[in-house]
Amino acid sequence: MTELATTSQAKAVHKAFINDVMRMPAGEKIKICQQCGTCTGSCPTSYLMDYGPREVIGAFRAGMIDKVVKSNTIWLCTSCYYCTVRCPAGIKITDLMYELKRLGMKYDLLPRSSKNPAMTKYFIDSVHKHGRNHEVELIGKFVMTKNPGLALKFTGVGAKLFFGGRLPLFAKNIRGRDELAKISAYLEAEEAKIQ
Amino acid sequence: MRYLYYPGCSAEATGKAYDISTRALMAKLGVELRELDDWNCCGATSYFSVRELDSFAIAARNLAIAQKQSDDDLIAICNACYTTLSKTNRYMNESDEVFKAVNGALGAVGRTYDGTKNVRHVMDVLINDVGLEAITEKVTRRLTGIKVAPYYGCQYSRPMGTFDDPEFPTTMDELFKALGADVVDYPSKVKCCGGMMMMTKEDAALRMCHELLKSAADKDADVIVAACPLCEMNLEAYQPRVNATFGTHFNIPVMYFTQLAGLAFGVEPSKLAIDKQVVSCDGLLAAIPA
Numbered sequence: 155m156t157e158l159a160t161t162s163q164a165k166a167v168h169k170a171f172i173n174d175v176m177r178m179p180a181g182e183k184i185k186i187c188q189q190c191g192t193c194t195g196s197c198p199t200s201y202l203m204d205y206g207p208r209e210v211i212g213a214f215r216a217g218m219i220d221k222v223v224k225s226n227t228i229w230l231c232t233s234c235y236y237c238t239v240r241c242p243a244g245i246k247i248t249d250l251m252y253e254l255k256r257l258g259m260k261y262d263l264l265p266r267s268s269k270n271p272a273m274t275k276y277f278i279d280s281v282h283k284h285g286r287n288h289e290v291e292l293i294g295k296f297v298m299t300k301n302p303g304l305a306l307k308f309t310g311v312g313a314k315l316f317f318g319g320r321l322p323l324f325a326k327n328i329r330g331r332d333e334l335a336k337i338s339a340y341l342e343a344e345e346a347k348i349q
Numbered sequence: 350m351r352y353l354y355y356p357g358c359s360a361e362a363t364g365k366a367y368d369i370s371t372r373a374l375m376a377k378l379g380v381e382l383r384e385l386d387d388w389n390c391c392g393a394t395s396y397f398s399v400r401e402l403d404s405f406a407i408a409a410r411n412l413a414i415a416q417k418q419s420d421d422d423l424i425a426i427c428n429a430c431y432t433t434l435s436k437t438n439r440y441m442n443e444s445d446e447v448f449k450a451v452n453g454a455l456g457a458v459g460r461t462y463d464g465t466k467n468v469r470h471v472m473d474v475l476i477n478d479v480g481l482e483a484i485t486e487k488v489t490r491r492l493t494g495i496k497v498a499p500y501y502g503c504q505y506s507r508p509m510g511t512f513d514d515p516e517f518p519t520t521m522d523e524l525f526k527a528l529g530a531d532v533v534d535y536p537s538k539v540k541c542c543g544g545m546m547m548m549t550k551e552d553a554a555l556r557m558c559h560e561l562l563k564s565a566a567d568k569d570a571d572v573i574v575a576a577c578p579l580c581e582m583n584l585e586a587y588q589p590r591v592n593a594t595f596g597t598h599f600n601i602p603v604m605y606f607t608q609l610a611g612l613a614f615g616v617e618p619s620k621l622a623i624d625k626q627v628v629s630c631d632g633l634l635a636a637i638p639a
Contacts, residue, residue, distance in 0.1 A: 199553060256400060304548070318625035320363050336457050337406045337457065341406060341454050344450065
């Protein structure tokens with residue numbers, strides 16, 4: 155049973171990936187990847203990745219994109235866009251990484267080792283609450299739940315930042331902060347109609 | 350010259366000095382900045398990781414407000430805000446589906462946006478609107494003998510390369526040459542600092558910052574100037590962590606380019622928030638000829 159469920163989920167992830175990528179501007183260019191590896195060679199974090207950017211496209215072609223989604227790869231992308239500006243085929247590889255992050259979130263296929271998905275979620279929580287990202291709240295929540303060791307390492311610099319007025323305790327709420335939730339709700343309802 | 354101004358979330362916290370110095374510098378140059386009314390977070394890279402259309406739509410809320418508020422171009426200072434807002438424009442223009450979805454979502458909150466608001470980086474405005482000629486004329490305290498290492502970071506000109514080259518940008522070099530500084534040419538000026546990974550994967554980000562700092566130090570840089578709050582924070586506030594990890598002794602002042610440029614136009618250091626830096630800038634200030 156487990157085997158079957160995994161297979162159907164793999165199929166679902168694969169299908170969702172194709173559908174989403176083909177809807178992106180210039181998404182169809184993924185078809186002309188010639189596996190040259192310029193992306194992986196340009197990536198500042200590929201040395202840490204389970205699958206480098208070139209292998210991500212290779213794995214997709216081999217029907218293994220679900221394995222990539224579960225890997226540490228996508229959460230090590232820093233959005234530096236080196237791969238995107240250098241790809242001779244014009245593939246927007248950074249956008250593919252975002253798509254894979256979204257699938258990881260949607261299908262709950264997050265690598266346990268990565269703290270990045272939590273950071274992303276907290277960031278969005280903060281923006282939905284205030285309309286802006288309240289950095290102190292974000293860093294505080296992240297450090298407390300995911301990386302308590304960081305608090306100790308950072309005490310000295312934290313104090314300097316605090317006394318320099320660079321860590322304000324209170325958030326500024328924008329007037330139209332309910333608009334962001336309404337925007338999200340609208341888009342979610344639209345997506346539900348398509349599916 | 351008049352512009353709408355989008356400070357971005359960091360400008361209210363860790364990147365406060367960027368906001369303070371931008372306002373002081375622009376006032377000195379006779380450029381009027383009017384803050385965008387009730388702006389929201391651009392979404393940065395995090396929103397792209399949840400739903401693509403959400404990220405474009407919340408960025409577009411800012412652009413819709415800007416269009417309603419004035420015909421002036423919209424200036425962003427943070428590289429990530431600049432890229433996210435510009436990318437939203439580009440994708441709305443490249444894809445009917447994105448355009449329709451964004452406007453549907455904006456319609457739900459009584460707004461509309463046609464995809465045409467000009468988004469500019471503050472450096473673009475300095476170089477191309479104010480101009481190097483006017484800048485050279487207005488310098489009152491030339492940065493003679495100061496070795497400046499411009500650090501562009503990633504989203505300054507990547508992916509779009511709108512006002513500068515994506516792989517070899519030179520605008521910050523040109524600005525500081527015009528201000529009389531010795532601009533340091535070093536290989537890492539567009540390499541990634543690790544960004545948000547400093548929180549989530551510290552060892553990797555420290556390694557990236559170490560490489561950047563070493564590369565600037567090897568060329569005897571007196572100061573590194575940045576154009577992005579995350580870059581500035583990583584290179585400055587994490588220098589002690591880099592030193593502890595790699596056994597180095599870096600003590601290089603890192604500041605926003607608007608802070609150092611402000612000094613060259615005679616703005617007081619305290620009005621540029623230079624006293625709030627983590628790495629002391631006292632030695633640097635003393636080295637700038639009066």
